Amino acid sequence: MSGVLVIAEARQGALRDISFELITAAREISAAGSITVALIGSDPGLAAQLNATGVSEVITIASPVDHFEPHVSAAAVGRLVDELSPAVVLAGHTIDSLGFGAAVAAVKDAGFASDVTSLAWDGALTVQRGLYGDKFLQTLTFPGKETVVILVRPGTFGATSPGNGSANVRPGADVDASAVRSRHTGYREPEVGDVDITKADFLLAIGRGAGAEDESDLEPYYELAERIGATLVSSRPLVDAGLVPSARQVGQSGKTVAPKVYLALGVSGAVQHLIGMRKADTIIAVNTDPSAPIFGAAHYGSHADLSDVADALKDAFS
Amino acid sequence: MKIVVPLKVAASPDESAKIEGNALDESSLEWNLNEWDTFSVEAALQLSEAHGGEVVVVSLGGDEVEDGLLTALAMGADRAIQINVEDETHKLDAISTARVLAKAVESESADLILCGVMSSDGVSAGVGTALAALLDLPRVAVVNHIDYSDGQLSVRRELEGGLLEEISLVTPALLTIQTGINEPRYANLRGIRAASSKPREELTIERLGLDEDALADGSATVQALALPPVSEGAEILEGDAQDVAARIAQIIKSKVGS
Numbered sequence: 205m206s207g208v209l210v211i212a213e214a215r216q217g218a219l220r221d222i223s224f225e226l227i228t229a230a231r232e233i234s235a236a237g238s239i240t241v242a243l244i245g246s247d248p249g250l251a252a253q254l255n256a257t258g259v260s261e262v263i264t265i266a267s268p269v270d271h272f273e274p275h276v277s278a279a280a281v282g283r284l285v286d287e288l289s290p291a292v293v294l295a296g297h298t299i300d301s302l303g304f305g306a307a308v309a310a311v312k313d314a315g316f317a318s319d320v321t322s323l324a325w326d327g328a329l330t331v332q333r334g335l336y337g338d339k340f341l342q343t344l345t346f347p348g349k350e351t352v353v354i355l356v357r358p359g360t361f362g363a364t365s366p367g368n369g370s371a372n373v374r375p376g377a378d379v380d381a382s383a384v385r386s387r388h389t390g391y392r393e394p395e396v397g398d399v400d401i402t403k404a405d406f407l408l409a410i411g412r413g414a415g416a417e418d419e420s421d422l423e424p425y426y427e428l429a430e431r432i433g434a435t436l437v438s439s440r441p442l443v444d445a446g447l448v449p450s451a452r453q454v455g456q457s458g459k460t461v462a463p464k465v466y467l468a469l470g471v472s473g474a475v476q477h478l479i480g481m482r483k484a485d486t487i488i489a490v491n492t493d494p495s496a497p498i499f500g501a502a503h504y505g506s507h508a509d510l511s512d513v514a515d516a517l518k519d520a521f522s
Numbered sequence: 523m524k525i526v527v528p529l530k531v532a533a534s535p536d537e538s539a540k541i542e543g544n545a546l547d548e549s550s551l552e553w554n555l556n557e558w559d560t561f562s563v564e565a566a567l568q569l570s571e572a573h574g575g576e577v578v579v580v581s582l583g584g585d586e587v588e589d590g591l592l593t594a595l596a597m598g599a600d601r602a603i604q605i606n607v608e609d610e611t612h613k614l615d616a617i618s619t620a621r622v623l624a625k626a627v628e629s630e631s632a633d634l635i636l637c638g639v640m641s642s643d644g645v646s647a648g649v650g651t652a653l654a655a656l657l658d659l660p661r662v663a664v665v666n667h668i669d670y671s672d673g674q675l676s677v678r679r680e681l682e683g684g685l686l687e688e689i690s691l692v693t694p695a696l697l698t699i700q701t702g703i704n705e706p707r708y709a710n711l712r713g714i715r716a717a718s719s720k721p722r723e724e725l726t727i728e729r730l731g732l733d734e735d736a737l738a739d740g741s742a743t744v745q746a747l748a749l750p751p752v753s754e755g756a757e758i759l760e761g762d763a764q765d766v767a768a769r770i771a772q773i774i775k776s777k778v779g780s
Contacts, residue, residue: 215681271687274651274661274662275660278655298682299663299679299680299681299682302639302663302664302698303651303661303663303664304651305648305651306616306617306620306646306647306648306649306652307651307652307654307655307661308655309652309741310617310621310652310653310655310656315741315742316617316646316648316741317646317741318645318646318648319645319646319647330745333645334645334750335643335645335747336533336534336535336546336642336643337642337645338750339535339539339749339750340535340546340747340748340750341747341748341749341750342746342747343746343747343748344742344743344744344745345742345743345745346741346742385660385691386660386661386662386689386690386691387690387691388688388689389688389689389690390687391686391687391688392678392685392686392688393685394683394685406774432771432774433778440701440702441701443702444702445705446705450684453684456682457680457681457682457683457684458683458684459683459684460683464777464778465773465774467770467774485777486773488770488773489756490766490770493537495537499755499756500750502755502756503756503757504756504757504758504759504769504773505755505756505757505759506758506759506766506770507758508762509763512762512763513763513767515763516763516767516768517767517771519767520767520768520771
């Protein structure tokens with residue numbers, strides 16, 4: 205058992221960043237053996253980009269359907285595991301991979317860990333992942349497992365530059381049409397709201413800690429935003445509760461923003477939220493929970509009561 | 523239609539949480555029905571109300587599991603299966619959990635299995651997809667809309683950046699359910715009273731023909747649990763709310779300009 209098999213990810217005709225982040229991750233455990241990248245069910249023309257430094261082989265696998273299909277991916281990865289006996293399979297902790305990663309691990313009786321943030325190889329694989337909203341860090345090993353399937357958290361590793369490699373690029377065996385068990389019928393683009401939060405210089409973000417139970421509870425925050433010249437955005441829970449329109453959601457399933465200032469009130473900082481805002485120039489976080497992960501991303505923080513700070517801030521801008 | 527909903531009762535550590543060996547001190551843990559699973563229960567109830575049928579909830583774990591199942595029964599589920607993990611030290615990982623659930627629910631021949639996308643404590647997001655594979659069911663992960671008619675499912679998968687993908691598949695099938703798909707109901711008093719008289723079956727892993735010790739070895743071995751390394755992190759602004767607001771105002775003005 206040796207080698208690292210990377211499962212590339214593409215959508216709507218383009219490779220996603222995670223593909224190149226996974227190649228970086230694979231290079232960090234290059235002692236496990238050579239790196240093979242698999243491109244499943246996508247335009248084989250994209251393979252040239254995956255031929256990056258450190259990659260030995262790129263295998264393109266044709267799918268009977270035009271779009272990502274989790275059962276096709278599971279079948280393709282399962283067969284590559286049989287053929288190549290890789291020590292490690294790396295895929296993204298992404299929506300696509302959540303549809304097949306654990307399936308491959310269960311069927312192949314492989315080791316499995318998801319949302320992984322660090323990897324090391326010392327004759328065997330050791331990984332780390334966050335638990336309880338990243339308040340704790342777990343270290344895992346996989347004794348007795350010939351292959352380990354790892355889903356890597358997006359944005360954890362820098363992306364390897366596309367191309368420039370010296371890999372052998374070849375087609376693998378096609379996946380049979382009988383593997384297909386669901387049908388793509390279309391995409392729906394995200395809702396366009398009354399405001400484009402990606403264009404604003406200054407965002408006021410509110411989270412679950414704002415304690416809002418209905419829309420009227422949010423009025424003071426909209427007023428505050430207007431007073432201080434910010435655009436109001438939120439983390440997922442307030443959008444799920446129907447209190448804030450999805451066009452104002454920051455995070456993995458919402459918008460990615462990079463304003464000059466991001467003022468977060470009562471936002472705990474779940475990783476899905478941090479992915480969407482960590483590129484802001486200056487992040488200020490107010491949260492009464494000193495162990496909230498948002499403080500790891502913020503430049504300035506306060507543990508003061510957020511409604512007191514909000515009131516005082518309103519006065520400071522009057 | 524018969525809908526099976528696997529549930530997890532998830533742990534959240536309080537501020538005093540201490541690490542004991544490779545786990546957290548049990549006394550610092552509060553147990554609640556996993557947030558994602560409140561949405562999958564609600565989705566199942568809405569489908570059974572619209573199309574008729576039965577909602578069966580199933581969970582495995584220690585004593586904490588009973589309350590979670592009762593919550594789901596009080597919301598309106600019809601029947602519960604509780605699988606007791608005999609050895610309290612056995613914290614089964616996602617793949618092992620799926621193996622137990624597969625054994626427990628295969629004889630139910632469900633039309634639909636609805637799992638939460640993930641649990642708030644383990645955050646593996648692996649149980650549903652592994653369970654579908656073990657039961658050889660077609661699956662869609664991270665669903666935030668379901669239409670059902672005569673064995674046909676039209677669902678939406680929530681992709682990164684808010685993009686949605688529309689997918690059709692036929693039952694029997696398994697979906698993993700994202701938060702926000704619906705508004706989970708609260709159990710009312712009548713529901714709570716009714717819950718305790720609804721059918722509940724108790725099983726053990728051994729009675730399902732599985733070896734608990736072997737499952738505990740699972741798909742990974744926990745070597746350590748630690749606090750994350752302290753990042754440089756934020757400069758903490760001192761003083762009362764007035765002082766903090768004054769500093770924040772100063773930072774905003776210098777960075778945004780006004």
